[in-house]
Amino acid sequence: MKPSILNLLKKTVASLAPFQNLVLISLAAWAMHILLRVMLLFRNNPYGFPFVSKPDWFIFHAVCLDFLWICNALVVFVVVGALLAKIIGGQSNKAARAAIVAKVTTILYATFHAVILPFTLLDNEVQRFLGGHLSFGLVDTYKDTSSIAMFYDYVANDLSVPYLQFVVLALMLPATYGIYRLLCKGYRPCEGFYVKKSVIAMIIFYIASYLFIYVIWTGNSRMTKLRPVVSLVYNDLFVAKKVEGLAETDLGVYRSAYQNLWQKIEGDSDWTFSDAKEGNGLPLYRVPSAGLLNSEKLKAQREMQPNFVLVLMESQRGRNTGYMNPQIQPSPTPFMDSLAAHSHVWMRMHTSGVPTTGGVLSTHLGIPHHSRLAQATDLAHVTIPSFVSTLTENGYSTHYMSAADPAWDNLGVWMAKWYTAQHYNRNREDDSTFIDNAIEYVRDTLAKEGKPFLATLMTRSNHYPFNFAAGMTDEQKNLPLQERINVTMGYADRQIARFIHSIENEEWYKNTYVIIMADHGFPLGENGVSTISGGGFSNITWIPFFIHGKGLDAVRDTTPASQIDIAPTVLELAGFAVPNIFMGHNLLRGGLASTPTDSTDSASVPEPHELAGLSLGAYSGYAAIGLDGYRFIAKYPSQDETHIFADSDLRQENELTGKLQNEEGRLSATLDTLLKISDYSLEHGL
Structure with missing residues (x-):
């Protein structure tokens, strides 16, 4: 019984090997999200007051929350990629076609995070200036071009660090790529050992994060304040649309x-x-x-x-x-x-x-x-x-x-x-x-x-x-x-x-x-x-x-x-x-x-x-x-x-x-x- 389970685990790990770069991308993106959270929670707002009075009460929830959604996204991309590889693999050149699918999946996953990161920065700045999250309702409220000019004026007069937002925007994607390259050098896969070790560690941290923010130290208001951009978009597109409001x-x-x-x-x-x-x-x-x-x-x-x-x-x-x-x-x-x-x-x-x-x-x-x-x-x-x-x-x-x-x-x-x-x-x-x-x-x-x-x-x-x-x-x-x-x-x-x-x-x-x-x-x-x-x-x-x-x-x-x-x-x-x-x-x-x-x-x-x-x-x-x-x-x-x-x-x-x-x-x-x-x-x- 035990050998069969071990063989199944080995086969599962082997099937994940083509997607190992997705794990590295996830960790690099998570590191950048941690940096963005620190810059949000431990900085003053644009008016010279602390964004939150107890950043130490927020940061661990933020780190865990970001890890959870990044892992969820990773699983979705890996599952979809694996299914596509299986469907189009055929009998001949199966490994080559699977590698192509894995490469395309990796590019799409990297693009996904490349889009999410700037929007996360924008959401953070919206919270600092207006107190609320980036949403379709907010975009509808400030959709005229004068709002863009006004935002530039606000950034210029930010009592924290003027123009820091633009510097971070310019450097965040190159910095994330740099973290990814460091991870690639530091963790060289060896017959699936890296994948198995990393996945197990991520699963353990995933469970610990979930228990920490949903069981051990809960807080609905804090969780609302820390909602990631992916959650905001999902809520606006699917949840809010299902609830009937007052039609004009x-x-x-x-x-x-x-x-x-x-x-x-x-x-x-x-x-x-x-x-x-x-x-x-x-x-x-x-x-x-x-x-x-x-x-x-x-x-x-x-x-x-x-x-x-x-x-x-x-x-x-x-x-x-x-x-x-x-x-x-x-x-x-x-x-x-x-x-x-x-x-x-x-x-x-x-x-x-x-x-x-x-x-x-x-x-x-x-x-x-x-x-x-x-x-x-x-x-x-x-x-x-x-x-x-x-x-x-x-x-x-x-x-x-x-x-x-x-x-x-x-x-x-x-x-x-x-x-x-x-x-x-x-x-x-x-x-x-x-x-x-x-x-x-x-x-x-x-x-x-x-x-x-x-x-x-x-x-x-x-x-x-x-x-x-x-x-x-x-x-x-x-x-x-x-x-x-x-x-x-x-x-x-x-x-x-x-x-x-x-x-x-x-x-x-x-x-x-x-x-x-x-x-x-x-x-x-x-x-x-x-x-x-x-x-x-x-x-x-x-x-x-x-x-x-x-x-x-x-x-x-x-x-x-x-x-x-x-x-x-x-x-x-x-x-x-x-x-x-x-x-x-x-x-x-x-x-x-x-x-x-x-x-x-x-x-x-x-x-x-x-x-x-x-x-x-x-x-x-x-x-x-x-x-x-x-x-x-x-x-x-x-x-x-x-x-x-x-x-x-x-x-x-x-x-x-x-x-x-x-x-x-x-x-x-x-x-x-x-x-x-x-x-x-x-x-x-x-």
């Missing part, structure tokens, strides 16, 4: 359906949808009425020039927030509970996207996360204003402060578009040290600049696997996830309490709105789901959200809402009404009081309050809508799996699926309409 011919019908629903929920005539040139025919583009622009309410808010502190708390679940679930004793969030008792609280707030990129971008843009694309990376080239950009343009000093690296999932690219500055330091990733720095900067710098400010704080410690909080005991770290999250949520709550207590006695605090919310929740087995991409149930979508500040009474609001509503609501508080493509609604329409909150009883229960509302979100293959008293969840876009609950059933313990077929059909169609409209708007920008 259907745009008018969908636009009318969406706009009618928006006006029905908004319930006023302060805004008008417009087909003006500025909006490029976008279905979401709306402009404020003259009455709204001249209203005394907005004028009074503008004259106040209020400050804003927006706290985005990592994975803060509504299910584990004390004021949202009084039955939880003791409450994991005592400070949030006490502040909520004096604030306008939305009890039915849902995230509009997961993971963090989805929640954060939805909050800023007023549009749900894209239902199919990795928005933070795939659409980074699209120009989309946010509520922050409006504040910045109107004289606000806007600062994004994050305990987690915003470059990790490409959020830093988006924040740079809107904020005056962003702040991150890898030595301040614990919420305690992060909050220490935020206190100092807000109190001693922002508050003394003489202009209104927005400080956005993104926490980190309450992150899966919920053992990041400083000072956790071994006993706490060994608790089940369902209990351990209470420990880390409590830790994050204490850090936010320290921040608020450190500024609440400052004079400017009286003119400050504090907004506290989560980016998303986290599934911990409820509804049979325990992974963040496993569905759109309330365990991942239901989040805390409240606003505390001047003119806001203590209210328990049961209006269905989601993160897309935050952008128009914040601008209402700032007193600005500008043309926009927000899909959400102003949650304070008609409800902004003229006097500050004066409640002092921490045990008081605010009065219930409700407007017509809508909650909407897209969640990594799932989507959900809350409308007309129901919350509908579907696998999207197929909708071959659906669930429906009463909107008031926030813990979603009583499923109504199959009992409300008319409602399910209506909500299914509405969900599809809204997401096609929102996806279209995100892809086209403004």
